Each structure stands twice: as structure tokens, then as C-alpha cells.
Amino acid sequence: MNEIDIKFLEDSFKKYYFNHFDLISTPQRTSEREFGYQKFNSGMFRHISLKDDKELHLLFMQNIPSDVYCSNAYYSFPNSPMNEKDWQEADLIFDIDAKDLNLSCRKNHTISICNECDKVSKDVNQCVKCNSTKLEKKSLPCKNCIDASKIEVNKLSNVLINDLGIDKENIYVYFSGNEGFHVYVFNSQFQKIGSKERSELVDYIMFRGAIPETFGMKKFKPNRSLFPDFNQKGWNGRFSKQVFGSKSKRSKIISELLDNGYPSFQKILDDVSENIGVKIDPNVTMDIHRIFRLPGSINSKSGLTKILCTNLTKFDPYTDACFLNDDSVEVLANCPIEFKLKNKKFGPYINEKISLPTYVAVYLICKKLATIA
């Protein structure tokens, strides 16, 4: 990214931070957390500890970071090197990202930028200008992407509350600032469990590793009375809804399952996992030393804010997470698809000089689809 663009982004971010400290506060037990930040065109600064909001705001004003992070873990010595931090516990965190959902809309709003000649085009596998296959993909997620992610968030909450006994009040859903949601769980029985245990939780939530016996199918002398039913709690009930469809079909389908036998039942389990399993990023939940984008901070991949969703159904990131101002700036834009911000349509722009509101200019520059003219 060039100096002028960086200067523009930094100025815009700084204004936002200065005016929105109300949105940025340190998480509970601040002094036990590790903080980190990045500046434009530079590496990561980690292992920082902060006392309170004041120190955090100072960090923003002094460094004008492109991204700010905070650990979900609590440490005795958060500013020591990793192996000396003395890990105590960590909030449970889940990452749901539209790009992991195999959505058919993706190809419509994915843009390829050629690494060799900078040619920008709609999603391709090979540069249309120089035939290079070294392409950087940028996505401008659509409403469908967000809606599909919300469905996964709701599936996740359902498992967390009903199966894992987590209080609704302890679940916080944040828009990640780009293509999905981060779900935080505070004060649960899982605070102190390690990475391996978290990985088991992940498999449970994603419906991975199920064996036929768990759902009533025995290897030898299978018996129809063991199959699950609709009113059962947990995965048995969800499995029934998915596989039997309706109460009237249950008996017939069980007969089919019995006829088809054990190996085919295993196959069905693997298939339904795609539908009923919650699509979270397993690595994020398993990692107990990670730092996560700080709520209230801007995501430099989009210029949108990572923000708490108090009403997920109504939440629209392109208005509710878009906080930058409307001052117009002149940019050279090259964005072959249309998108919406603050309820207004923009684009497509084919290599054109145009005057745009700051929040749009930032969005495009962050996606590498425009530069300051």
C-alpha cells in the first residue's frame, strides 16, 4: 500500500477512534490479558499488557494502529514471552466466517487481483491480462453471506445453551468487521480447559466423529427400538429432524436404514454433519494463546468496526458497523462489482476517478480496489 493511502487510512481511523472511545473498552480483567497491534505495512507488536481503558486509548492515539487485538486468555504475566506468561484460563471463542460456508453467491462477489500486473477482474483462476495464476482474492460479502453466517451463529447458540449448559447472558456475538461473527462465551465451566479438550468440544459442535451406535445403529443385530426420536435433546433430536424429516416418515426411514446396513449409516452421519454441524473454524477455538480483534476497533481488511450485535436478526453490518464519516475524497477506483454501504449502492467502477464518501473510499482502499487520486 502506498504512503498516501496509508496516510489517508490512518487519518480516517484516528478520527473514528477519537470520536468513538465509547465503543472501545477493555475486556473484564484487563491486566491479565495480552494485547497486540499492527500498523499499516508493518509487523505485529505482541505481548503488551494494559491496566485500564486509559492506557488502551493512549495506545490507539500514539500508534494509530491498523488493527488491535486482545487475548481471550488470562495470564499471570501477559507481557512476558509466551512460554513464561503462565496461562490461567481462557474464554471460549468461536469464529464463523462466510468464506467457510461454501456459499454459491461467493463467486458473484469475489474479485481477483493479479499479483504480477495488478489487473483487477471478477473471480477468475488466471489473470485475463497476463495469464498469471498468482492472484489475490478479495470478497465483498453480500447479504446472503451475512444471513448464512447468522444461521450458523444461531445453531451454535442452540448447542451452547441446550447441550453445553451455557447461560444465554454469557454469550456475546460480535460482527468480526469483515465476513462473519465472533462468538464469545464468558464465565463457563470451560474456562480452564486446554487445547485438546477444546478440540473435542469443537468436534461435538461441528458434529464430527459420530459413530452409528450413538444414533441407534448397532453393528450386530441392529434393533429399531434404539433409533432416536424427535423429542430427544441434543444431537439425537437434531439428527431425527434432519434424517427422518417428519414423524410420519420415521418408521419407513428406519426400515431403510436397517436394510442398508452399518457402513451406509456411517456414510449418512458424515453427510448430515455437513448440514446439522455448526460451521465454526476449529483452529480458532482450539488455540488458547491467540489474540483476537478487539471489539470496537476497526478491521483494516474492510474499514468496518468489530461490534457487538445486540439484535442479531436485525443486524446489518453495512450500516451498523460502518462508522466513518461522509467527507468526500477523490479516488481512483477499480471495482468490477456493485456493493452497498449505509444503505446506498456503489459501483461498479472501472478504473475511474471519482469522488466518494470517506467510508466508501476506506472500504475500497482496504480491499485494494482503490487508491487516493
Next chain:
Amino acid sequence: MLILGQDEKAKYPFLADAGEYLKDKGFSLVQFGSDPVLKLSVEKALHRIKVAAAGEVYKSDLIDGQASKDYVLEREVFSFLLAIVLIKLTGMSTLIKRFALAEARRAENYLEKDLGNASNKSKIDLATRIIYDLFNIEIIKENDFFVIPVSDYLKHSVTFHEREWKLINRHVENGKVFLTPDKTVRLIRKELGNYISSKIINAPKPSMIPGLESIVNELILISKKLTPTYTITTGEYPPCIKHAIDVLEKGENLPHSGRFMLATFLLSRGQTVQQIAPLFKNAPDYNPRVTFYQLNHLAGISGSATKYACPSCEKLKTQDLCFITKECDNIINPLQFGKKRKL
């Protein structure tokens, strides 16, 4: 502290305070070396250790956890306490491991029966108390099941590699896992073994009791024969392999990936399936038939007939199996350990 009845002490003798028990009964250790009646308990203790050394579980004279006569009960406890004394006198750590493991299995059987005893609430209470006092896991009975918090379940089950133990294959509701008595007990198997072996290790070493010298010597001989052959093969083993052998020797669970590494390593070093199989004998889920089958498979003797290679250091690092030291010297496969030419 748990207050134990007589038959509970016989079932779970590791809970009894050895010194106090003997004093209560009006005996001193020295008497066991000479008194002909008490010698019966010594013989029983010896038998108990021999059975454990052979990898089996000692069958006591209790019937359904009850003793027909008081002295039978007493002898049960005596023989356990004496067995510890004898093992301490031999100073052989192999015996401690084997004995603790076998006694844990034995206690497991009783715990399972007590938990499953629907008609006797006090038995259930005692078993859950033992599990709580010793391992800090709170188990609550709900109808025919025992429920424990998911987090506690995970802490113990993650070391098991059978798919059946994955959380997804358990009945989970409202933050709790529902278990049958046998699964409940299986969950704490390792801890039970550790508890018993730490009790033995921490017991003070007594001085030789006159009259028991020959028995102690016999046990030392048995133990020496047990010391497995794999430790005397030529060539140093890399840290990852040593660690895996260690885990197995302690009777702890080695994940499937670890067993795979160990087996393929030793096969490549020219050991036979027959030589390797005993290594897995202490594993909590040992099954000779399955072990042989799997080893033959890896060796390319049965099934696919492909011989499996030992995984690379890089792969083992991602599996948390690497315990690198300076001696590893930048090798890329454990098989190169100690063979790399010095420049």
C-alpha cells in the same frame, strides 16, 4: 476423610491407613515374619503381587464384595498392606507399576458394582464419595445414569483414543454428560492407578522383616525377568521414542499416533511383532488380539501388505510427540537418530 466399614476396607484397601489398621488389630509388622497364622497373609500378599506381575487381576476371597468370615476380610486388607511392604523391600519400580495397575483394575470392578447397585444407596454414595475425594470429580446419580460436568468429562476422556469416547458419542444435556457405571469408572482408571502407585511410592521403606528375606528375593527375581527386553537392544532411542515407551510403561494411554510412531520405529529397527507387542501390555485398553493384528498390519504382514514408514520429525512435532533435545541434531526422521555423520 472417609469413614470405611470393614468390607469397604477390603474392597478399597488403598484407602485404609496402613499403620493404624495394624495397630487397631493389635499387630506389628515384625510378627508377620514369624507367626505361622499371620504367614498365611504373607503368602496371600505374595500371590497378589505375582498375579499383578503377570498382568492379571487378583481375585479376592470376597463374594459380591462381602466376606463370609471376619478373618477373611482381615486377610484381604493385610495381604494388600503386606504386598506394599514387600514391594518396598524389593525396591523394584516395575513391581510398583504392575501392582498399582492390577489393584486399580480390581478396585474398578468394585466401584462399578457399587455404582450400579440400584438398591443400595449407601454403596452408591460411598463410591461417588471416593471418586470425589480422590479425584475431585463430582458425580451425581440421575435415574440410571451418572452425570458429570462436560468439562470434567473432557479432562479425562481426551487421553482416550477410541471414537466411542468422543463427546459427540455421549449423551450430553445441559452441560452434563450421562454415563453408565462402567463408563464412569473407566473414565478415572488412570487416576486410580496413579493414586495407588503414588501411595506405594510415598510409603516409607520399612527395614527388612526377619523371616521374609527369601520371599523378597523371589520377588526381585520375578521383577528382573519382567524388565522387558526392549530396553537392552542396541542403539540409543531418540527422545520421542523414549517418551512413548515411558508412557506405556506407566500404564498410561498413548494416543494412536504415538503407538503408530513407536511401532513403525521399532519395526524399522528390525524388531519383530512378537518383540514389540508386550510393550503395549500396560496400556489401559490392551487387547492382545487387536494389538497383534494392528502390528502385523503396520509391518505389512497382513491386510494391505504395505509396510508403514516411521513418521518424520516434522509430522511428529505437529502431533505433540516430539521431545527434541540437542542430540536430535537436525535430523528429519527419528530413524536417523544417532546415525547422522558428524562433519
